[in-house]
Amino acid sequence: MKLYQGKIPTIAEEAIRALSETGDIEVTDPQEAQLDVESVLREYLRMDRELTDKAKDVVEKKKLPYEQFGKVKRSLSEERGVGAGEEATSWIANQIVETFMHSPHVEEVFADDATLRRKIRELLKKHMQVDQELDEEVRRRIKNLAEGTATWDIEYARVMEQMKRKHGL
Numbered sequence: 001m002k003l004y005q006g007k008i009p010t011i012a013e014e015a016i017r018a019l020s021e022t023g024d025i026e027v028t029d030p031q032e033a034q035l036d037v038e039s040v041l042r043e044y045l046r047m048d049r050e051l052t053d054k055a056k057d058v059v060e061k062k063k064l065p066y067e068q069f070g071k072v073k074r075s076l077s078e079e080r081g082v083g084a085g086e087e088a089t090s091w092i093a094n095q096i097v098e099t100f101m102h103s104p105h106v107e108e109v110f111a112d113d114a115t116l117r118r119k120i121r122e123l124l125k126k127h128m129q130v131d132q133e134l135d136e137e138v139r140r141r142i143k144n145l146a147e148g149t150a151t152w153d154i155e156y157a158r159v160m161e162q163m164k165r166k167h168g169l
Contacts, residue, residue, distance in 0.1 A: 003045060003088070003128055006168070011127050012037035015096070015120060024111035024119065025100060032105040040095045044088070051076050051084070089128065093120040134163050 003011075012034045019025045027033040055073035059066065070085075077084035083091025097116045100106045109116070138159045145152040 002130075003041060003048075003092075003124075004130070004164075005042075005045060007127050007130075008038050008041045008045075009034070011041060011123065014127075015123055018123065019111075019116070019119065022111075022119075024109070024116060025106055026108040026110070027105055028107045029105045033103060036099050036103045036105060037096055040092065040099055044082075044092050044095070047080070047082050048084075048088075051080070051082065089121045089124040090117070092124055093117040096120050130167070134160065134167070138163055 015037050016025075016027060016030055016034045020027055020030065025033075051073055054076055055069055058064075058072050058076070059069050064072070074084050077087075083089070094117065097113050097120070100109050100116070111119075138156060141159050142152065142155050145155055
């Protein structure tokens with residue numbers, strides 16, 4: 001699952017609206033509360049990019065095979081206490097709930113933390129699953145190339161960019 005920069009305002013707006021409508025939270029200024037949620041999502045993206053760069057450096061420096069990239073990134077994520085992969089939605093949901101507790105724009109939180117986390121995770125999964133669908137479609141289109149080769153990497157990136165543009169991501 002992957003969080004796209006272009007989806008952040010949509011996710012934040014939908015989260016505030018959905019939680020407000022169900023009476024889980026009460027906000028004084030929906031736009032400002034939305035910006036609070038957006039800041040959490042943007043910070044996650046920043047940290048994820050930083051971890052990705054660091055993992056690439058470690059793989060390159062230690063001359064590890066590319067297949068080790070995910071494992072290296074996961075270990076770096078655990079060191080920092082940041083969710084990676086499937087744990088990302090839980091980590092983001094926890095951060096958003098914490099933001100609600102400290103935000104001057106969230107007047108009251110009526111739902112318990114577990115309920116808020118569950119609703120936020122469901123919302124995140126709905127929006128972040130686009131990546132998995134795109135990945136499957138890209139892999140179908142370049143199935144004639146051997147995965148792990150430089151040609152495959154280049155073609156994967158090119159086709160992924162085309163698909164993102166096509167779907168407005």
